[in-house]
Amino acid sequence: MRNFLFLALAALCFSANAQDNFGSAFKQINKEVQTNSNAYANLKDASSTIGHRLTGSENGAKAEEYAYNLLKSYGCEVKYQPFEVESWNRKTISVKVGPSSTAMKAVRAVTLAHSPVESKVTGEIIDVGNGLDADYQPLLEKVKGKIALIYLGVLPGSPKGTGSLHRSEKTAIATKYGAIGVIIINTVKNGVLLTGTASVTGKLIPIPAVCIGLESGMELKEKLKTAQQFSTIEMTNFSGLIKARNVIATFKGTEFPAEKIVVGGHLDSWDLATGAIDNGIGSFSVIDMARTFKKLNLKNKRTVEFVLFMGEEQGLLGSKAYVAQGKEDKTLDQVRFMLNYDMTNDPKGFSTSREEMEPLFTAWGADVVKIDTNFRNLFLAGASLHSDHQPFLLEGIPTGGGAGGRLPNNSGPFYHSDGDTFKLVDEQGLKNTVRYGAMLTYALANTGKIPVQKQTEEKLEAFLISQRLKEPLKIAGEWRWKD
16 A cells, blocks of 8 residues: 555656646746845835834834835735724733732733733732643632743643643633633743733733743742742733735736635734744745746736735734635635745745645755755645634635745744844845745646645544644634534
8 A cells, every 4th residue: 555655646746747847937936036036125124114013003004005015016916905903002011929919029021912901910820830721630720810820832841742832722721710810931041021912812811911031930930839929910901993904916817817826924013023033034025926926927827816914913813804805705715725924934845734735846846956955845744823824724725835944043032022123034045935935836826737625624624633723723712613
């Protein structure tokens, strides 16, 4: 059986090479991006003239206009896709910790998004380790009325195979067990503070949630081993409905215009810094892919849409709006593939949710290697959540993007932090995202047949279970299948 499968895959690879001859187009894309890419210069300019790109803020609106005007200047057919979003902004924050409610000292902290508009709680702190459901089982009723202390990732020394959840999912579990507040310990050294949403729905949560630095958090964990600790969390925030806009550049297909390849990256960022890495490097790569297609006058059998999503950080709001609109106007079934570029840098291969794409992706990748041997033609198959591919994935649509790249200049620790600035960006890494992403887009738009279809509900359920995504989707209230 194994030999049969190997021969079948080999035959598919041969077929892919036989049906697709994209080497010439790949070379054109490579030369254009290496010589004329605007991504680095545009991101530098946007970082200095706009700053952060928080959805719902004045800066967010400026970013939408900036992307629209750039694409228009390149000659693209571009439009806004407006949607209404519940905007959230932090205002004031005070976190104090101490051995009693009358003997506390201030601790540096940042509010996690979608915390209440106004909140002041004082309570005993309870250590719930990694913040997984299993961590609450020995505690149960003891959590009620207390402030949960949670490690953001997986604690060193945790049992082998211990999984992790998103900060929003950990907050949802703490709320379920009756916690009155959440303190999340960042995993990055030197007191770096991380922000991000603490809501699985993109709506306000009922309890305040904050992040503190690694050193402060681990010191607090040690104190809790021998004595009680208390905390007061006091905050004010803003929340209200506003209008935001996705920005879409469309390249109509010549043979299969009703089949669509969506190439997306979120334009918005958090407000602690300029969001150069998250997700300037992704969104400005997508803009430059569109520029490259227009400059080279590339023809596509399928329609290609380059989409700059807003509201990703606050709950995938822009991509959810895109999918909802597609359902409403009955065009969502036209989407044959969605490529997502979120913090993508210097990819070494291609990734996808569907392993059936391996023959095609590696065949195209082999052509890329002929142009640049730094591209290692890696192939990764699997599914994950918490970026703009998710709403498409949950509709059974195949998703993918770049694989195997590394963030530049040790920028990983500054994710969602006040250190996410333009100085972390690497120009060649950015160019590599653009050129390899444009090549993959061109191939998907022009291959004779895409071998995967939208999954049926039955197959999608089984697939999500196989990818271990049932639990986080249930926590988020997005699991629509019966147990």
